[in-house]
Amino acid sequence: MTAGKAAGRPADPIARDAPAAPPTGRRRTLQLEERAVRPRGSVWSFARRSPIGAVSALTLLAALAAALIGPWLGGDPLATDPLAVFASPSAEYPMGGDYLGRSVLDRLLAGLRVSLALAVVAALLSAVIGAFLGLVAGYAGGGVDEAVGRLTDVLFAFPTLLLALLVAMVLGPGITGIIVTIVASTIPIFARVARGPTLSVRGTEYAIAARVGGASPARVLFRHVLPNITTPLLIQLAFTLSGALIAESGLSFLGLGVQPPRPSLGSLLNDGRTYMELAPWTMLAPALTLAAAILAINLLGDELQALIDPRLRRR
Amino acid sequence: MFRYVAQRAMTAALTIFGVATVVFVMMRLVPGGIIEALSGPASLQSPELVERLEEKYGLDKPLIVQYGLWLGNALRGDFGESLGTRSSVTTELIRRGGVTLELTILATLVSLLVGVPAGVFAALRRFSPTDGAIRIGALVFLSIPEFVLGTLLIYVVSTQGLGLPVSGYVAAGDDLGGHVRSMLLPVLSLGLVIAAVVMRVTRSSVVEVLGEPYVVTARAKGLAARSVTWRHVMRTALIPTVTIVAINTGYLLSGAVIVERLFSLPGLGRYALEGILGRDYPIAQATVIVGAATFVLANLAADLFYAYLDPRITY
Numbered sequence: 093m094t095a096g097k098a099a100g101r102p103a104d105p106i107a108r109d110a111p112a113a114p115p116t117g118r119r120r121t122l123q124l125e126e127r128a129v130r131p132r133g134s135v136w137s138f139a140r141r142s143p144i145g146a147v148s149a150l151t152l153l154a155a156l157a158a159a160l161i162g163p164w165l166g167g168d169p170l171a172t173d174p175l176a177v178f179a180s181p182s183a184e185y186p187m188g189g190d191y192l193g194r195s196v197l198d199r200l201l202a203g204l205r206v207s208l209a210l211a212v213v214a215a216l217l218s219a220v221i222g223a224f225l226g227l228v229a230g231y232a233g234g235g236v237d238e239a240v241g242r243l244t245d246v247l248f249a250f251p252t253l254l255l256a257l258l259v260a261m262v263l264g265p266g267i268t269g270i271i272v273t274i275v276a277s278t279i280p281i282f283a284r285v286a287r288g289p290t291l292s293v294r295g296t297e298y299a300i301a302a303r304v305g306g307a308s309p310a311r312v313l314f315r316h317v318l319p320n321i322t323t324p325l326l327i328q329l330a331f332t333l334s335g336a337l338i339a340e341s342g343l344s345f346l347g348l349g350v351q352p353p354r355p356s357l358g359s360l361l362n363d364g365r366t367y368m369e370l371a372p373w374t375m376l377a378p379a380l381t382l383a384a385a386i387l388a389i390n391l392l393g394d395e396l397q398a399l400i401d402p403r404l405r406r407r
Numbered sequence: 408m409f410r411y412v413a414q415r416a417m418t419a420a421l422t423i424f425g426v427a428t429v430v431f432v433m434m435r436l437v438p439g440g441i442i443e444a445l446s447g448p449a450s451l452q453s454p455e456l457v458e459r460l461e462e463k464y465g466l467d468k469p470l471i472v473q474y475g476l477w478l479g480n481a482l483r484g485d486f487g488e489s490l491g492t493r494s495s496v497t498t499e500l501i502r503r504g505g506v507t508l509e510l511t512i513l514a515t516l517v518s519l520l521v522g523v524p525a526g527v528f529a530a531l532r533r534f535s536p537t538d539g540a541i542r543i544g545a546l547v548f549l550s551i552p553e554f555v556l557g558t559l560l561i562y563v564v565s566t567q568g569l570g571l572p573v574s575g576y577v578a579a580g581d582d583l584g585g586h587v588r589s590m591l592l593p594v595l596s597l598g599l600v601i602a603a604v605v606m607r608v609t610r611s612s613v614v615e616v617l618g619e620p621y622v623v624t625a626r627a628k629g630l631a632a633r634s635v636t637w638r639h640v641m642r643t644a645l646i647p648t649v650t651i652v653a654i655n656t657g658y659l660l661s662g663a664v665i666v667e668r669l670f671s672l673p674g675l676g677r678y679a680l681e682g683i684l685g686r687d688y689p690i691a692q693a694t695v696i697v698g699a700a701t702f703v704l705a706n707l708a709a710d711l712f713y714a715y716l717d718p719r720i721t722y
Contacts, residue, residue, distance in 0.1 A: 210711070238607045248427060252483045253661030254698045258429070260683050261691050262436050342665060345554050347684055358554075365558045365669075369565060376562070387550035 106254055130407075138399065145395030149157040151388040162201030169194065169202035169355055188373040190363065201378045203355035208346075208385075210267065210356070211336035214274035221275065222282025223321075227313050229283065230290025237287075249275050251275045256343055264350045273343070274336045285328050288323040330393035334386045341382055347353035350399045357382045412711060419707040426699040430692050433479055437688060484570065486693035494695045499678065504697075505625050506576065507674035510593055511659045515652055517598030523648060525602070526609025529642075531636065533614055541606065548603035551634060553662045557596035557669045563590065574671045593670045597662045601655055608651045609644070616644040648715050653709030657702045 117349075139146035163169070176189030187196035229240035250258075256273040263269045293299055293316065302312050344358030345347035352359055357378045364375030460468055480486070486496040529541040548556070561573040572590060576586035581708075616622060616641060625635045664676030675694060682690030 246422075250426075250699065251657035251661050251702050253664050254695055254702070257664075257679055257683050257691065257698075258433060259693055261688070261695075262433050265684070333479065334550070334557060342552055342554060342661075346665060346668060348680075361558060365561070368465045368558070368562050372562060372566070375558060379558055383555055386552070387547060390546060390550050 107328050115391050132143025142395045145392055145399075148388040148392040148395070152392065154185070155204065155385050156199055156208065159205040163198075163205055166198040167195055169199040171195075171198075171355055178367065178374075180302060180371075181373055187377050190371070190374045191340060192365050196374055196377050199355045199360060200381060203357050203360045203378060204385075205380060206350060206355060207340055207357040207382075209269060210340045210350075211333055214271045214340070215278070215329055215332045215336045217271070218275040218278040218332060219282050219325060222279040223286040223325055225292050226283035227278065227317060230287040231294055231313055231317065232370060233291075233346065240283060240287075246284050247281045248277055250274070250277065252339060253342075256339075256348060260348045262314075265351065268349060270340055270343050270349045274339050276331060277339075278332050278335065281328060281332065282325065285324050286321055289324065292322050293317045294382070327393055327397050330389055330396065334389035337382070337386055337389070408714070411714065415707055416709055419703045421445075422703045423700045426703075427478060427481055427696055428474075430695055431474060434688060434692055442594075445448065476570075481696060482552035490687045490691055496689050498558060498696060499690075500675065500693060503673055503675045503678050506666070506672055507676060510590065510597065510663055510674060511656075513590060513594040513603065514598035514659065514662075517594055517698040518601035519648075519652065521599065521602040522605025522663075523609050523645070525605040526648075527613055527644075529606070530610045530613035530617065533561065533610075538610075541609070545603040545606045548599050551600070552665075553596050553600050554665045554669055556599060557592065558667060560592050560596055561669075563671070576670075576672045580671040587721070589670075593666045593672055596669070597666050600662070601652075604655065605648060609648045613640060613646045616640050619643075639678050646713070649714045649716065650709050651714065653705050658710075660698050660702060 107299065171194060173189065173193040173195075176185055176193040176195070179185050179189035179193070181188040185195050185197065187200060190196055190199065225240050225244075229237040252273065255277055256269070259269045259273050259276075262273070290313075299312055299316050302316055308316070336407065340349060341358030341361065344356045345362045346358075348360070350356035350359050352363070360378035361375065361382065364371075364378060368375040484497050486500070488495055489499070525541050525545070529538040532538050551559075563569075564571045565573055572585075572589050573592060575589060577589045579586040622635060622639055625639045626632075630639075660676070663674060664680060666672070667674040667676040668680055675697070678690060679694035679698065681687065682694055
């Protein structure tokens with residue numbers, strides 16, 4: 093009932109909304125004290141407290157940098173070289189050549205860019221729409237809340253891939269279909285994440301004071317409620333990002349997404365697996381890149397959540 | 408209890424009905440129109456075919472009548488015939504359903520056989536290095552999408568000369584040994600990802616139960632550690648594990664599409680994909696409806712099973 097299910101991954105309640113084992117009484121007190129004296133975290137203190145999180149963040153930054161500036165530094169991902177067909181990795185082709193003699197490195201960088209861009213756009217779009225729906229539903233209550241609740245229930249009832257098949261049936265395979273699928277399947281999560289806290293903030297004294305003072309609903313929502321829910325939304329965004337990356341590459345892998353000759357991590361993997369015995373690098377490059385990126389996002393999300401939710405902390 | 412069952416069954420029926428309605432609407436949005444969608448380019452040569460279709464689906468009647476006829480056909484399990492092969496979609500659904508059913512059941516078994524012992528082991532030794540290793544392993548498997556895992560498995564098996572088939576399907580009736588070998592890699596690709604989820608759920612649930620007062624009591628009155636673990640802890644702790652299996656049906660269905668394509672298994676998932684990519688709409692609509700119905704029914708089963716297992720839940 094969480095990020096996983098909707099975004100093409102197995103439903104895994106542990107990392108998302110359910111806290112792990114509640115610590116014993118003594119441990120909990122210790123934690124509260126530690127939390128009380130802990131100064132506000134900086135990037136540096138996060139890195140010291142969570143080396144895994146820091147490594148993940150660096151991996152992600154490297155992937156983003158490679159996706160942003162890589163295609164400028166490298167060559168044309170579509171240029172073919174008859175002499176480089178299935179070429180082993182060399183100085184000229186650091187990751188070898190593919191079945192048309194295209195540079196695997198250049199295609200990987202271009203594919204990474206396409207995949208990350210699609211995932212980021214879809215996740216952000218979903219976060220904005222979903223959070224807006226959740227805010228409005230939580231704040232307005234009544235019929236609006238009910239309507240949004242039904243809508244998210246229906247969207248939740250569709251497994252991601254079935255939704256993707258349905259969308260592909262009407263729109264045909266392509267990038268638009270991928271974005272529609274990812275957004276539609278992840279909106280309900282953001283709506284739920286936003287709705288709960290909105291309900292509780294609405295009843296707080298400062299929110300009531302703002303309302304009594306004549307603030308418009310929009311002002312109360314954006315000035316008083318939104319700042320209170322940015323943290324859960326950001327964590328959810330991290331998990332949605334990895335889910336979107338999996339969904340995009342999975343759909344492109346099936347031929348429902350990014351169409352050749354345009355590269356994406358999924359279509360590269362699909363190309364590469366056909367020739368994996370002749371030229372394993374064409375398959376290994378996108379496979380390992382994809383796994384590393386998703387693992388980094390998940391680890392970072394877990395670490396951030398553990399940092400914020402004291403029930404998940406160990407020491 | 409009866410009221411609860413009836414209520415949940417009602418909701419499930421309504422959801423399936425909703426999905427069927429969405430598919431009906433989608434079929435009428437398909438580019439080229441409904442006649443071409445149901446008959447393909449063949450309709451251009453054969454006025455009789457068009458006439459037959461118009462009669463069967465009442466295409467000359469008002470939309471609401473068409474909707475009724477369509478629902479009636481779907482309820483009787485009549486999904487028309489494939490545009491490509493002119494074979495009955497229903498016959499094909501039953502034949503291929505067996506392959507998918509076997510794949511998903513075996514994958515679930517693998518996930519339980521690997522995930523439950525690992526989770527229990529990690530929980531009993533929590534915060535030890537073994538626990539850490541198991542948890543990191545689970546996160547890694549959770550982060551590798553099944554199509555990447557499957558591709559890597561194929562690569563390892565084919566380069567190491569392990570003698571396992573990496574593609575194709577052998578029917579159990581033809582050659583039982585060959586059948587088992589042909590299913591091994593697909594089942595592992597699908598099962599290991601879910602094993603990671605099962606492990607995480609089992610671990611956190613066991614850890615939680617270990618802290619319960621009645622477990623402390625059992626220990627305090629001098630019962631052997633093993634007896635406490637198996638007779639007091641496991642009985643309660645495995646409830647969430649059972650339900651997570653059912654909750655992941657949606658993921659299994661999505662995963663089956665990908666794994667069947669990767670390993671060329673003639674299951675429902677590949678049938679759906681053939682239908683979508685080949686613009687064979689009768690296949691596409693039938694597989695989407697069957698998939699959604701399976702998902703809804705599995706979730707219903709999970710809810711009821713949970714209510715049955717946990718005596719604290721009353722309705």
